[in-house]
Amino acid sequence: MTGSGPGIEAATAPTPPRGTRADTARSRSDVTFLHPALFYRGEDEFLAGVVPFVRAGLGDGQPVAVAVPGERVELVRDELGTDGHRVAFVDMARDGRNPGRILPGILLEFAERHPAAVVRIVAEPVWPGRSLIEYPACAQHEALVNTAFDGRGATVLCPYDAVALPEHVLADAEATHPLLLDASGAHTSPRYAPERIADAYNAPLPEPNGALLGGGDLLFAAGDISRPRMQAATHAARLGMAGPRIVDLELAVNELATNSVVHGGGTGSMRLWAEDGALVCEVRDEGLLADPLAGRRPVPPTRPGGRGLLMVNHLADLVRLHRAADGLTVRIYFTLRPPA
Amino acid sequence: MRLLTERPGAEVAGEVALGTREAWEDVLDDLTSTASAAPAPGEPDAAAPEGAAGRIPVQRGPRGGHALEVHLDLADLTFVDASGAASLCRAARRLAPDGRLVLHDAPPALCRVLDLLWPEERTLVVCPK
Numbered sequence: 067m068t069g070s071g072p073g074i075e076a077a078t079a080p081t082p083p084r085g086t087r088a089d090t091a092r093s094r095s096d097v098t099f100l101h102p103a104l105f106y107r108g109e110d111e112f113l114a115g116v117v118p119f120v121r122a123g124l125g126d127g128q129p130v131a132v133a134v135p136g137e138r139v140e141l142v143r144d145e146l147g148t149d150g151h152r153v154a155f156v157d158m159a160r161d162g163r164n165p166g167r168i169l170p171g172i173l174l175e176f177a178e179r180h181p182a183a184v185v186r187i188v189a190e191p192v193w194p195g196r197s198l199i200e201y202p203a204c205a206q207h208e209a210l211v212n213t214a215f216d217g218r219g220a221t222v223l224c225p226y227d228a229v230a231l232p233e234h235v236l237a238d239a240e241a242t243h244p245l246l247l248d249a250s251g252a253h254t255s256p257r258y259a260p261e262r263i264a265d266a267y268n269a270p271l272p273e274p275n276g277a278l279l280g281g282g283d284l285l286f287a288a289g290d291i292s293r294p295r296m297q298a299a300t301h302a303a304r305l306g307m308a309g310p311r312i313v314d315l316e317l318a319v320n321e322l323a324t325n326s327v328v329h330g331g332g333t334g335s336m337r338l339w340a341e342d343g344a345l346v347c348e349v350r351d352e353g354l355l356a357d358p359l360a361g362r363r364p365v366p367p368t369r370p371g372g373r374g375l376l377m378v379n380h381l382a383d384l385v386r387l388h389r390a391a392d393g394l395t396v397r398i399y400f401t402l403r404p405p406a
Numbered sequence: 407m408r409l410l411t412e413r414p415g416a417e418v419a420g421e422v423a424l425g426t427r428e429a430w431e432d433v434l435d436d437l438t439s440t441a442s443a444a445p446a447p448g449e450p451d452a453a454a455p456e457g458a459a460g461r462i463p464v465q466r467g468p469r470g471g472h473a474l475e476v477h478l479d480l481a482d483l484t485f486v487d488a489s490g491a492a493s494l495c496r497a498a499r500r501l502a503p504d505g506r507l508v509l510h511d512a513p514p515a516l517c518r519v520l521d522l523l524w525p526e527e528r529t530l531v532v533c534p535k
Contacts, residue, residue, distance in 0.1 A: 291424045295485075313514045320487050324424045367495065367524055373488040380522050 096184060099215040102252070103243035105228040105236065109141070111249055112225055116188050117145050119223050123186035124152055131176045133168075134190045134225070135159035142188075158190055165191060165203040166379040166387075169214050169362040177220055178364055184219035192239075194230040199342075199399075201235070202267040203386055208242035209264040214359055223247075238263055264358065271388050271397055274346070276339040283335045288327045294336045295320040298347050301338050305345055307402050314381040315400050319347055321374035322396055326351035330394060344383065344399040353394040355387075407433050414440070415477030415508075422483065422490030430490055434497035437476050474505035481511035481535065491519040498529035511535045 106112040116132070120142070123130040132142050133156035143150045154176065162168040168191055177185050192204045211222060226239050228248070237257070240246060244258045279301045286294050295316040302312045319336070326334025330351025337348050361375025375396075379385055384399035407429075408417045416437060422430045486494075494516075498507040508531040509516070517534050520527065 288424060292421065292485075310514070310518075313518055316485065317487070317515055317518060320423060320485070324487065324489075327424060365523070367527065368499070370492055370496065371489055373492065373523055377488045377519065377522060 096219045097217060098219055099212065099217075100221040100245065101211055101215070101243050102221075102223055102245035102247050103239045103255075104223055104225045105239075105246065105248040106225055107229050107249065112138075112227075113141070113145050114249075115247060116142055116223070116225060119186070119188065119221075120146060120153060121149060123221075124149055126184075128186045129176070129180040129183050130154070130186045131156060131172075132188045133158045133162060133172050134188060135162075135193045135195070138190065159193070159195070162189075162191060163200075164379060164382050164384050165200065165207040166361065166382075166385040168207050169210065169359075170364050170376055170379060173211070173222060174214060174362075174364055177215070177218060184221075187220065187222045188225065189222050190225045192226065192231065192235060194227060197342075199386070200384055202269075203384065205235075205238045205242070205263050205267045206387075208239065209260040209267075210358055210362060211242070212244070212260055214362060268387075268389055270390070271348075271386055271395060274337070274339045274348075275341045276346075279338040279340070283337050285333065285335050286323055286326070287333045291320070291323055291327060294323040294334075294347075294349070297336070298338060298345075302345050302400070305340060305402055307345060307400065311400060315345070315347070318378045318381045318398055318400075319349070321378050322347075322349040322398070325349075325374050326353065329353045329355075340402070341399075343403065344401045346397060346399050348395060348397045350395045351393055355389050355394050361385075410477060410479065413477050414474070415479065417479040417482070419482035421485040423485060423487050424489075427489055427493075431493050434493055437478075438497050438500040474501065475508050475531075476501060476505065477508045477510060479510045480513060480516070483511075483513050483516075485513060486516040486519065488519055488523065491516060491523065495520075495524050495527055495530065498527070502529040506531060509533060 104112075104115040106115055120130050120132060130152065131154040132139070134142060135158045139155050139157055143153075143155060146153060156162070156172055158168075158172075162172055168189065173187055173189060176187060191207055192201065196204060208224065215222070224239070224243060226236060228236060240255050240257045241263045242260045244255055246253045246255050280297055284294060284297055298319040299312050299316050302315050307315065323334060323336065326349060330353030334349055334351035339346050361379045363376070365373050365376055378396070378398060382398040383401045386397040386399075388395040407419075410416060414437070416433060418430075418433060420426060494507070494509075501507055506529055510533050512532050512534050514535065517532060520530070520532060524530075
């Protein structure tokens with residue numbers, strides 16, 4: 067199958083003809099970040115794009131990871147045969163269910179495990195099962211990937227199901243990926259503008275789709291920093307959330323409340339509700355969150371602070387953010403009965 | 407907080423969050439500075455009974471070779487946030503490589519944070535509640 071793909075090798079190494087190894091591109095690729103989208107129509111095109119990409123990386127001695135949703139993990143593994151033994155597989159539907167976790171928990175985590183190498187990753191962040199409430203966080207993630215990898219040698223190939231995904235999702239992918247691949251070959255994206263996507267999806271969050279629990283907003287400050295997490299835990303227990311997940315929820319709510327007090331003007335307000343099988347907790351404050359990558363970079367183990375949002379991204383099933391001129395809103399979703 | 411009498415360390419109760427961050431750091435500073443004045447590496451340590459590590463059900467650190475162990479009894483601690491866990495890891499590193507910090511009855515929140523953010527930390531021995 068090698069050589070039958072849509073041509074990421076040829077597209078990224080202009081000198082040698084298509085299908086040959088680009089040794090001369092090596093030194094350049096040490097610091098070059100490539101982020102192509104692969105628009106595939108059907109399983110054959112998916113494999114024809116992904117498998118040669120993986121094998122070319124292995125052939126160059128690059129560390130390779132494949133993060134795709136659910137059954138696609140086995141699909142790729144089967145197709146790779148023994149080559150698959152050298153690939154790190156990740157179920158994106160599980161480990162990347164919160165799109166805010168994909169950078170710190172999957173992509174950058176893999177890159178940092180191989181600090182001296184140019185890494186190669188297949189990452190499929192959007193699939194037809196993604197909900198409407200998750201999708202904006204997926205688009206924001208994709209818009210930030212380019213900044214997150216700036217100055218680091220890596221290639222992240224993002225497959226998009228061009229048959230099943232809606233037109234606007236594919237249009238967004240054209241704006242977040244500088245290079246587009248499909249069965250016809252590789253093209254520079256004419257509409258590459260990740261900032262536009264980051265801005266477009268930074269919109270006010272829809273009003274709660276359920277009655278507020280506990281009678282409305284809970285206002286908090288430094289003196290009662292424990293109340294938000296305790297209130298969240300009480301309601302989670304009433305709704306039947308499993309014990310270990312209540313601990314996760316408490317940790318996440320506590321970090322949001324702490325951020326409000328420390329970075330968000332000293333006070334904040336929290337509200338809770340149940341929506342589509344999840345407990346939703348929203349924390350609002352007057353913070354600005356200037357760094358778009360806050361919570362999306364792994365933090366070196368020796369650094370004293372700066373792990374609040376990172377931990378929230380690791381713990382929650384979904385994190386939605388809205389940054390406005392007058393404050394920050396963070397909404398976290400914890401599924402009440404996650405699939406086994 | 408109460409200092410342990412039977413071995414170097416302390417018993418801590420309550421919760422570690424924004425309001426108790428400084429008190430928590432003070433406890434850890436005290437314990438690790440006292441510890442560094444304790445027996446030099448390799449010398450017998452009267453305060454840490456022989457075989458103390460043998461009672462530890464979960465061992466994250468390297469086996470043996472620790473001249474000094476500082477123990478934290480956390481049975482009455484209900485919650486520790488990310489910053490509190492970071493302080494704990496810094497304290498443990500101050501003891502390394504010759505000493506180590508042993509956490510007894512660590513609350514679930516602390517175990518979770520350590521697993522998530524410091525999965526490779528080797529200077530801490532965590533015994534969950």
